[in-house]
Amino acid sequence: MSPPVARFSLPAVACAAGGTGGHLFPAEALARELQRRGHPVVIYTERRGAAYTQALAGLDHVVLPARSLEGGLRGKLAAGLTILRAAWQARTDMRRRGVGVLVGFGGYPSFAPALAARSLGKPLLLHEQGARLSLANQKLLRLADGVATSFPATAGLDGFDPARVVDTGNPVRAAILDARGDYPALGGDAPLRLLVVGGSQSARVFGEVVPPALLQLPDALRRRLQVSLQMKGGAAGEVETALRTAGIEATVRPFFDDMGARLRDAHLVVTRAGATTAADLLTVGRPAVMVPIPQGGSRDEQRRNAEALAAAGVGWCVPEPELTAERLAALLVDAFASPTVLPAAARAALALGRPDAASALADRVQAALGIGDGTAA
Numbered sequence: 206m207s208p209p210v211a212r213f214s215l216p217a218v219a220c221a222a223g224g225t226g227g228h229l230f231p232a233e234a235l236a237r238e239l240q241r242r243g244h245p246v247v248i249y250t251e252r253r254g255a256a257y258t259q260a261l262a263g264l265d266h267v268v269l270p271a272r273s274l275e276g277g278l279r280g281k282l283a284a285g286l287t288i289l290r291a292a293w294q295a296r297t298d299m300r301r302r303g304v305g306v307l308v309g310f311g312g313y314p315s316f317a318p319a320l321a322a323r324s325l326g327k328p329l330l331l332h333e334q335g336a337r338l339s340l341a342n343q344k345l346l347r348l349a350d351g352v353a354t355s356f357p358a359t360a361g362l363d364g365f366d367p368a369r370v371v372d373t374g375n376p377v378r379a380a381i382l383d384a385r386g387d388y389p390a391l392g393g394d395a396p397l398r399l400l401v402v403g404g405s406q407s408a409r410v411f412g413e414v415v416p417p418a419l420l421q422l423p424d425a426l427r428r429r430l431q432v433s434l435q436m437k438g439g440a441a442g443e444v445e446t447a448l449r450t451a452g453i454e455a456t457v458r459p460f461f462d463d464m465g466a467r468l469r470d471a472h473l474v475v476t477r478a479g480a481t482t483a484a485d486l487l488t489v490g491r492p493a494v495m496v497p498i499p500q501g502g503s504r505d506e507q508r509r510n511a512e513a514l515a516a517a518g519v520g521w522c523v524p525e526p527e528l529t530a531e532r533l534a535a536l537l538v539d540a541f542a543s544p545t546v547l548p549a550a551a552r553a554a555l556a557l558g559r560p561d562a563a564s565a566l567a568d569r570v571q572a573a574l575g576i577g578d579g580t581a582a
Contacts, residue, residue, distance in 0.1 A: 216305030216574050217245040221295075221319060223312015223341070224253025224271070226260075227481040231334060232310045233260045234376035238563040239570065240264075247302060249295055251314040259462060260378070267298055271314035291317035296324055306573050308332060308566075309349075311339040319345050328573045332566060334375050334480035335506045336513065337361050350573065353566050355480055355559075356513075373566040374559025375484035380465030382560055384489045388551040389472060394429065396454070397541050400471040402435040402461065402482075410496070410525055412436040415475065416444050418533035420451050426541060428452045433467050435460065465489075472547055473540060475533075478511035478522070484562070486519065490555030492547050493520040494536060496528050518553035 218239050222232040229250060236246040248254075248264055251271035255261065269291040272284040295318040299307075307322035308330045309315040322329050328350045331342045338346065338361030346352070346365055355375035362370060389398070401415050415434060419427065432455045436444060441457045448455035461467055468474070468489050476482055478495040486493050495514060497507030511522035521536060540546055559565075 215242070215244045215576070217247065217302045218570055218574075219247050219249060219295075219299060219302075219304045219307045219318060219322065220310060221249045221307060221315035221317075222254060222310040223314050224251045224256075225312065226257065227334060227479045228310045228312040228315075229254045229257055229260055230378055230481050231332060231376045231484075232308070233257075233264065234378050234563040235308060235332075235566050235570070236264050237379065238376070238567045242567060242571070245302065247298070247304070249298075249314070249318040254314065267295070269294055269314065269317055271317070273313050288317045288320070292320045292324070295321035299325060299327070306330065306570060308570060309342065309345060310334070311341050313341050315341055316345070319348060323348050330570065330573055332373075332375075333359055334484070335359075336480075336509050337506055339506075351569065353569055355484065355562075371565075371569055373569060374562030375480055376563035376566055377481075377484050377488050377560070378465070380463075381468065381485050381488050384465040384469035385560065386469055386489075388490065388548055389470060391472065391541075391544060391547065396431045397426070397429045397473075398431045398433070398471050399473055399475065399537070400433045400467050401475040402433075402464070403437075403477060409437075410528060411475065412438065412440070412444070414528050414530050414533060416448060417530040418537065419448060419453055421530060421534040422537060424452065426538065429541075430454065432456070433461065433471075434458075473520075473537075478507040478514070480506070480510060483510050483514060484559070486514075487554050487558035488560050490551050490558060492540075492550030492554060494533070495520060495522050496525050497522070499525050514554075514557075517557060518550055519557070520550050520554075 220232040220236055222228040232248055239246050248266040249269055255268045270287050272287040306328045307318055309319050310332050319329055329348055330351045331349045332353045333342050334355050336356045343361055351369045353371050353373040357372050401411050403411050430453045432453055434457045436457050437459045445455050445457035471491055474491050474493040476493055478497040495511035497511045515522040
């Protein structure tokens with residue numbers, strides 16, 4: 206039997222997010238801002254999302270069954286039944302909590318809660334993290350009352366009333382907001398800090414290319430480097446030992462739970478180009494070598510993100526097939542040799558950041574609930 210739900214003076218808000226950090230972290234950021242304003246909040250996700258225990262700490266969350274609609278007829282039928290079962294569970298939970306609005310953050314696990322909210326006659330807001338509407342948000346668009354975007358120009362909204370679209374930016378976690386500060390000094394013999402992260406989908410290519418690239422660097426540069434390398438697999442210890450033997454102060458881990466602090470201290474980041482990663486970089490103001498996941502076709506979101514940021518001076522877009530140890534080593538040598546290149550890229554990143562995104566999206570949620578202009582606590 207479900208425990209009783211405490212009653213609050215303000216309506217409850219539900220967030221629905223897929224199981225990756227790219228979907229879940231913006232939902233967390235919004236949830237905590239709404240909690241601060243006095244709203245009870247629940248996050249609906251699936252088992253992968255529930256594994257982000259630090260992100261969900263102190264937040265009510267419900268794990269729903271989820272299955273992608275990809276596959277043949279049998280797979281689609283099984284997915285349809287899973288969605289219906291999850292929608293029924295979400296609907297029951299929403300009624301119990303008195304949910305007044307649902308905010309969907311994309312990913313196929315957001316489908317069922319969106320259907321549940323609409324079946325209860327509750328407003329549905331969609332938040333899009335990328336420069337193009339995700340597949341889940343695209344399919345839910347006709348049910349949506351409004352869309353919040355992370356980029357001023359977001360593809361895939363053709364036919365949707367522009368008056369119901371607002372550019373809020375992409376909410377980031379408190380740890381990222383707390384990491385904002387001056388770009389670290391580069392002069393003299395001060396350490397040069399390189400952060401290499403692959404995101405929730407990881408990046409095996411970083412583990413294959415980055416260590417040999419670092420070993421090709423000149424000795425003087427290696428001895429100034431402090432490297433934080435996210436690398437999954439059993440070879441992490443061997444890689445760390447090899448780098449330290451070459452004079453590089455290296456920390457190699459499968460996951461960093463202090464990402465805000467490492468991002469704050471970094472002079473340069475080597476990373477994927479997901480929308481949430483981009484938002485973190487811009488909020489803190491750090492230059493990056495962006496290696497988009499090779500998706501291909503019209504939905505090549507990460508490539509578009511990386512190219513747009515590179516064009517804005519935030520860093521470099523290096524397609525994965527072109528990421529070789531030789532190219533990365535040459536890029537690092539040039540970047541760290543210049544006293545102006547990295548600080549200029551950091552300033553370009555910071556100028557594009559939206560640290561107020563969670564607040565702006567919370568305003569939109571409260572407006573959907575009919576709470577003044579959305580700024581009341």
